[in-house]
Amino acid sequence: MIPENINLKAVLFDMDGVLFNSMPYHSKAWNEVMTNHGLDLSREEAYLHEGRTAAGTINIIYQRQYGKDATQEEIENLYKEKSKLFNSFPEAEPMPGAWELLQKVKAAGLTIMLVTGSGQRSLLDRLDHHYPGIFKPELMVTAYDVKHGKPHPEPYLMALEKGGFKQDEAIVIENAPLGVEAGVAAGIYTIGVNTGPIPDDVLLNAGASELYPSMQALSDAWETIYK
């Protein structure tokens, strides 16, 4: 249940793994592209990097393997390949329960914002198709807006600024450990939804105040979370 000191006005939604079941495709695309370039990134590890900018993820792998950052050109090429592969996969389905939860949040008169590290135009374009009338461009923070990706608090702090909200007027909905860390680092009450293969402990240790096994479970519990 959301603590009483929170005067809830806005709900900040992450996108991949929260609104769309896109993480299986992201992790597969990362794994394949990295492997093709002799770089070591398993699908499972890709889930742990979820939320980072592409450059951030690529540099972690480069540092581990070569002891140095990738060049700008290498980053751009890898990200381009990864995006191309990702876009060749079937379209990610909306996460079951997400539409229902968004309707409840909207009906409660709360502002809905999107905060994502993604720069995938394909998914951003599909938001309006699958969630019509919910997300407004001026209430979105994407990879195009921020310098620092999650787990840095910048994306969530920028969302508060864009929406004109204070820390104690919002909550965050996140599925990834780094996303949870970002919400917590921004000083916002963060709810985790474990929609992937990561153990619950990882999300709880990242600082999630509440944890649900799916968006459907979160939607079902909404009336007990927010009264």
Ligand code: CA
């Ligand atoms: Ca996510």
